[in-house]
Amino acid sequence: MTKIILLNKPFGVLSQFTDGQGRATLADYIPHKGFYAAGRLDYDSEGLLLLTDDGALQHQISHPKRKMAKTYWAQVEGDITDDALMFLRRGVDLKDGLTAPAMARRLIDTDLWPRTPPIRERKSIPTSWVELTIHEGRNRQVRRMTAAVGFPTLRLVRMAIGHWKLDALQPGSYRMEEAPSPPRPKPNPKSKPPQRRNRPRRGTKQ
Known part of the structure; x- marks a missing residue:
């Protein structure tokens, strides 16, 4: 497995x-050899990162064409509005094009661990939390999306990738699971093996 x-x-x-x-x-957290990150999580982001010892599964999780759902909790500057959530759900126009529609909802109680170091908050401006589920893998996409609708991200935590969830894992902790290997590509039945041409024997004419 x-x-x-x-x-x-x-x-x-x-x-x-x-x-x-x-x-x-x-290397400061994972003592096991032969595992590689399936996708990435930015230096200044927190949360779920998957690692596997199977190259095919790594490709299946991380390749953009697979469009695997990823769920994030973003703490944003300001009290996020219904209009901003509507734009996130419809798709946001970024420099590299319109994003696909996302699932977006306001969060009331996150009950997350404190970040070290803590975010920089301004006393005159409140913060709020939004849950975003996207199916794309653009660079710093969630941060760019929230900024585009007027609510810059101050803290970003990935909670789920596909059916894998962070659950009760604390920062720096990990758990190992068994996952069925992804199906290998089947040979194309229409493709035929190359025909072997018979070479003429010596002394015969063609």
């Missing part, structure tokens, strides 16, 4: 095992 690791990546950790600048990496 294929193994998969669910890690709650803390803030300020790279989604890789090595770094030439002395920053925290996955």
